Amino acid sequence: MTAARQTRDFVEAGLAHHRAGRGDKAEAAYKRALAKDGKDAAALHLLGLIAADKGRHGRALQLIDKALALAPDNADFLHSAGHVLGLAGRTGDAVARYLAALAEAPDRPLTLSNLGNALKRLGRANDAARHLARAVAIDPGFAEGWSNLGLVHKQLGAFGEAQDAFAHAIALRPDDPDFRYNLANAALDLGEIKAAIAGFRKTLALNPAHGGARMNLATALKLGGDVAAATAEIETALAALPDSHPDRAELHWNLGLNLLLAGDWARGWEAFEWRRKMPGYGAGAIAAPEWTGGSLEGRRLLVNHEQGMGDAFQFMGFADDLARRGAHVIYRGPKAMGPIIGRMTGVAQTIAFEDTVPEIDAWAPMMSLPRALGLFDAAALARGATLAPDPSCRAPYGARLMAAPGLKVGICWQGNPGYQADAGRSIPLAAFEALARIPGVTLIALQKGAGGEQVAGWPADLPLIDLGAEIDGAGGAFMETAAVVAALDLVVTSDTALVHLAGALGTEAHLALARVPDWRWGLEGEQSVWYPTVTLHRQTRPGDWDGVFRRISRVIERRRAAHG
Template sequence: MGGSAISEFSPAFIEAFNSGAAHFQAGRFTEAADVFRRLANERPEIPNLHGNLGLSLRAAGRPDEALEPLRQALRLRNDYPDALNALGGILLDQRNLDHALLAYQELVRMKPDYPSALLALGNLYMFTGDANRAREAYRRAILVEPEIATNHNNLGAVCLSLGDPAEAAHHYRRALVIDVGRPEYRKNLGTCLMMAGDYPNGTAAYEGRLEQGVWRKRNMPGVLWQDQPLAGKTLLVHFEQGLGDSFQYIRYASVLRRMGARVIYECQPALKRVLSTAPDLDGLFAFGEALPPYDYYVSLMSLMHRLGTTPDTAPGGVPYLRAEPERVADWADRLNRLEGGERPRLRVGINWHGNETGKSIPLECFEAMGRLPDVRLYSLQKVSGLNQLEQLRDRVRVTELGADFDSGPDAFVDTAAVITSMDLIITCDTSVCHLAGAMGRPTWVVLKWFADWRWMQHRLDSPWYPTMRLFRQARANDWAEVMGRVTTQVAALATGAMTR
């Protein structure tokens, strides 16, 4: 609560002011707001009354009502950090990022040691895509508040986004020293180390994710597998995260089978059919179906750690997923009809839109590729991103596969069949790239500047998929440049000047 020299006021005024402060301290924020509103109406020239009203309303969960009192307090007193911090916080919650940024910039200028002000400023720079300024703000936050673990964790995140996993790991470890064993920081350290190629330490730290409340947790009955002998035992492996993860890591069934296990896998319901071709599974069950008895269970994403995976020992066996022969034949016929019986030299299946921020390629970046001689683009996109097809149909030449393409309850069965008939798949970082890679098809993945940890750093290939090439942004958010390189390579491939 903002302080004020109120000794000049009447005893009744002072008593009311103190009662408002007492209500606030006791957590009775609505009662506090009622008191400060009445006092502010009586003495509208006093900034602290408006400020305390705004602080009380915000604390009472009424942020929209708090905005005007806070602004009035700042009009009357421009050096009022509590009001400015509250105003910035409300604007941030409302995702009014530009105005929140101005508020926190002014707060830091006014009072650099205001608690968490530099942290909030760094967060805002990250939200607005200015990683370099975010890094500077977090560094200043650590100088002001060196024992706040969040400062180190967030600095680690921005360093990783700027391509410096060594500095990122240093700050993640510092966060773990301050807040010992916090699962979020362990997981973050794990992703950082795996991005740098240190899988032995990275996969161990990545296990911290299983203790985070925000992650999908399973209360599986039975005994967790923690390296107990598997000979003659039934091991239930259950999915944990995205669809692409199931495509990427289902290959571990073969490793577990060689260890003597009977392996059953519980998958996302939509994937049961497309995963039915995976080898070395003794049972495949959709989430919600009754499971048979088992001796141990383990999360799919924990197998990297439990089996000691490194980039050099990633399980192979590609291809290990296949399309249904009947679907392949049907789609081969449909593609032939779409082409009028004149097959282009290069069929390219494209998938441009993902669900995570920053991973999607603007469809317009495929315009030049779609005009190449002897190249025909086919859309593998489903649900999201289709509005771009409608908007750019006159500019980007993409063949659409019809409303019935993967329209049933079983995801990817048509996609897998079409992938089989393609000469090349070009995709952003989404589940399609993992399916195509698991099928052993020529696949080019176009990655944002700060790519997911599984693609590591700088590599142009993937230890997980031998038929995959990686194309990375040279600069953050610059899709045009990287897609220019991809288009040049497609042109060379179409003319026979290079191999896939």
């Protein structure tokens, strides 16, 4: 037998072991082949794949590069190099190798799919979609290709196209739990709650340990209004996870949100603390003892800002409780928020995140204050007006406000579009037209940033004074807005910081809420737990803003009649 034949036999034996999952035996066979012929490109390539399987990416690339030195135009070798570079986190280099492979063999679905995945990781979703669409056009039976195409469509926000691609994948492989999970997520993205619930349950029937499906089933159940069932799913997921599992923090946090939404304040605040263990929690810790309750007499307490601007108005409303316990309260947060938070009752001092922390006795995360204060029932959470506006900040707008006829109603419709649940809470400006059609009412637009562009489409015959583009241009965030809101008759808003500002000012406000709102508004009732002057107007069915605004219109008609 010739040496060349022996080399081929060893390579073929190695391949047989490799395909059967016997990596160690495959490795031995490839090494025997290379002992016969150290320049056998196939053996070098395959031994590189074995190294990649063992996580030895550097060694894998060395071997595959040696194979490519012998056969630089080999599409298989180029593809494998791209695959290992991707595993090593060198995504840009992986793209270059995949493109080189396609230059030699343009119609390889797996290479097109891998290239698409790499481009997706680089944020080039449109390019990724183009290559993945070509992969499944070449091989319509390529289930993973369809699934990968769906994931790219999802990244692009094309949820209908994502749903179609996932359906193709499932038609080819109906018992794949990950394909079912992806399809259920697409349904959730499209607001098809019943289909999403059914999809997540099918996923769990195929793989009961699928943590993502359990968590997202809880989300879908909650959006469908069944908070008790959602809570039960989270508790089931937690019972199945070891204490060290990285998903426990998010599950506990979601459990806390559900408990708070249901009004279980004691258990809710406890579980809500898990937010601080989640990746990306940005508030951090302070080099001082954390205050979790107890005496504050004569102590300097720093309260560290968390999350959004509305959260600051809501939770710094408890500064007065702290001050009445004897604390010197220092708010630490975004620099722009310092002036307005400094006007809240009980706040003695404000500093910016970038400032040096002064001498303090203790600190507390802002959103942990109710727990530390022991506020475990709805009655204990209510606060009256806790913010005094600066009247001088109204001066640039006073004349226009005085000249506006009738009932003056401030409006805001759009939250932060980057917030995960914003699609359910923000409202089209067009929904507010019903209010503007009430005789004797003038709307004052206070929308800033995203959503402000909708004013361009407002009907010319309906009264609207748009202050959003110019307000708060100087002096700190919300300073001018607060002065204007305090001078209005009432406010109508979506779930944004404006409702918290109005509540803190003690201004009458009407909050338009989704069928299942954010945790702080509860599941039923018209009275806000937090603010006596805020009335809650809930959707009776998902997406029905018209019904909400009919009810708000009736309230404003009565107010206008009383106003004269």
